[in-house]
Amino acid sequence: MDTIKSNRLLTFFYTPKKRNLYKSASKLPGPYGLPIVGSSLRFLGQASDIYKCIDGLFLEYHSANIFKVWFGTKLVYCTADAKVFDIVFTSPHALRKEPFYNLGDKLFGGGLFSQKSIPKWRRNRKFITPAFNSQMLNSFMEVFVQRSNELIEFMRQYEKKKDVDLYDFLSRYALKTICDTAMGVNIDTEPEGDSFNHWIERALEILIERIFNIYYQIDIIFCNSALGKEFLDLCDKSRSFTRKIIVKKRQQMEEEKKNKDIYYEAAEGRKLLTFIDMLLKVTYEDNKSYFTDEEIVDETITLMGAGSDTTSNTNAFALVLLGMHQDIQEKVLAEILEVVGPERNVCVDDLPHLKFLERVIKETLRVFPVGPILARTLDGDINVGDHVLSKGGSICFGVLRLHRKNAAKIQPGSYVPFSYGPRNCLGLRYAMMTMKVILATILRRYKVFTDYKSIEEIDIKCSVMTRPINGYKLYYESRK
Numbered sequence: 001m002d003t004i005k006s007n008r009l010l011t012f013f014y015t016p017k018k019r020n021l022y023k024s025a026s027k028l029p030g031p032y033g034l035p036i037v038g039s040s041l042r043f044l045g046q047a048s049d050i051y052k053c054i055d056g057l058f059l060e061y062h063s064a065n066i067f068k069v070w071f072g073t074k075l076v077y078c079t080a081d082a083k084v085f086d087i088v089f090t091s092p093h094a095l096r097k098e099p100f101y102n103l104g105d106k107l108f109g110g111g112l113f114s115q116k117s118i119p120k121w122r123r124n125r126k127f128i129t130p131a132f133n134s135q136m137l138n139s140f141m142e143v144f145v146q147r148s149n150e151l152i153e154f155m156r157q158y159e160k161k162k163d164v165d166l167y168d169f170l171s172r173y174a175l176k177t178i179c180d181t182a183m184g185v186n187i188d189t190e191p192e193g194d195s196f197n198h199w200i201e202r203a204l205e206i207l208i209e210r211i212f213n214i215y216y217q218i219d220i221i222f223c224n225s226a227l228g229k230e231f232l233d234l235c236d237k238s239r240s241f242t243r244k245i246i247v248k249k250r251q252q253m254e255e256e257k258k259n260k261d262i263y264y265e266a267a268e269g270r271k272l273l274t275f276i277d278m279l280l281k282v283t284y285e286d287n288k289s290y291f292t293d294e295e296i297v298d299e300t301i302t303l304m305g306a307g308s309d310t311t312s313n314t315n316a317f318a319l320v321l322l323g324m325h326q327d328i329q330e331k332v333l334a335e336i337l338e339v340v341g342p343e344r345n346v347c348v349d350d351l352p353h354l355k356f357l358e359r360v361i362k363e364t365l366r367v368f369p370v371g372p373i374l375a376r377t378l379d380g381d382i383n384v385g386d387h388v389l390s391k392g393g394s395i396c397f398g399v400l401r402l403h404r405k406n407a408a409k410i411q412p413g414s415y416v417p418f419s420y421g422p423r424n425c426l427g428l429r430y431a432m433m434t435m436k437v438i439l440a441t442i443l444r445r446y447k448v449f450t451d452y453k454s455i456e457e458i459d460i461k462c463s464v465m466t467r468p469i470n471g472y473k474l475y476y477e478s479r480k
């Protein structure tokens with residue numbers, strides 16, 4: 001059994017270490033909490049109920065800048081205030097993700113997204129960042145275009161069908177794209193490629209249920225439950241597939257090396273090293289023992305997850321919004337035809353000119369931010385003006401609530417779909433480029449419709465990412 005977690009549950013004493021937390025909490029409003037379990041019992045349920053409950057609290061305490069929730073013995077400060085977000089997300093005391101993220105370690109391990117050691121995160125972030133610099137991104141353009149063209153061809157067979165799962169197609173092609181670009185590995189012949197995103201999606205949904213279920217925080221209870229067994233199986237399958245890709249990549253590199261020295265070429269500036277080239281090089285060629293085999297899997301599966309589901313989710317929501325607003329869809333089309341024309345492929349130089357399309361993507365991310373809530377743990381006190389957030393507490397940001405605030409309350413810094421500060425999204429520019437190419441390619445070929453009539457009709461759940469409870473309800477037909 002995970003003794004640290006079970007001790008945390010059982011020993012709820014007023015220790016001097018916690019005195020500041022209680023003092024800080026006593027000044028804030030928040031829901032009633034029982035001894036030991038706090039308010040945690042109200043979050044029991046499935047991903048859809050959990051988000052409703054969290055959102056309900058944000059609405060109930062909307063007039064307070066910050067409110068508190070005792071989750072078990074943990075004090076969670078909750079806020080949808082742009083000023084607090086700004087101070088906390090740029091503070092050196094809030095670099096660590098909330099330890100709840102680590103309940104997903106069996107899936108993502110210590111990849112960049114969930115890495116809890118700050119020195120290790122800093123080192124890895126610095127190491128991986130150049131794999132997404134401008135030169136690299138421009139070199140990915142050919143793949144973005146080719147995969148988008150394949151996607152619209154694939155879509156042809158499902159034209160006008162109302163029960164089509166367009167999100168599934170988008171995420172399959174996004175996975176192929178991230179594997180082609182960040183890894184230089186083609187997964188077309190791998191049967192698991194079509195299931196990987198479903199495994200991750202379901203695993204994340206279970207993870208949310210685990211995070212908010214105080215009983216499931218204890219490893220032995222979770223791992224022996226039906227949900228826990230399903231989670232472990234999904235982790236196993238997803239990581240095995242990731243290992244298979246890494247092995248394929250290593251074999252590919254060995255083959256390439258027989259003919260030429262790819263690293264020598266890289267040093268000469270004649271070859272760009274992808275994210276995985278860099279990881280494998282530093283581990284196996286330079287003998288620096290930078291990453292263990294499992295750490296390479298951690299970073300790779302993190303990028304595969306973060307790099308595909310996020311963009312496909314946003315693309316699907318963008319198509320839903322354009323399906324609702326046919327006039328805006330026509331304006332986007334007119335821009336695409338003006339900038340790119342009716343036949344030619346989109347190229348790098350077109351991207352800055354697709355301004356209206358960019359506004360549509362940004363509006364989509366405002367209304368449906370990929371991460372509806374973000375959470376950090378506090379390694380030091382942080383003064384946010386009228387309150388001091390105490391070391392040892394956690395902070396939960398209602399990004400979706402912040403984004404949907406009444407226009408009159410909007411302050412600078414109220415738009416944070418990629419988070420910000422040192423731990424912001426590493427793939428921001430990659431994401432914007434690939435989303436523009438895919439949407440421009442789809443919209444030029446198809447007219448898109450949805451059965452949703454308004455944003456309010458779309459019930460949201462949080463499976464780590466924002467998802468529509470009842471699907472995207474998209475269908476499409478060829479443009480004449």
Ligand code: HEM
Nearest residue numbers: 112113306307310311314370371417418419425426427431
């Ligand atoms: C619409 C697309 C995307 C959105 C809205 C998005 C949003 C975010 C957000 C909000 C975070 C911070 C999460 C937190 O603090 O808990 C994040 C982190 C991250 N994202 Fe993205 N992301 C997108 C696409 C991508 C892509 C395409 C990649 C990779 C190519 C990527 C890689 C990462 C990584 C590695 C992190 C962790 C960074 C760190 O902790 O240092 N993301 N993303």
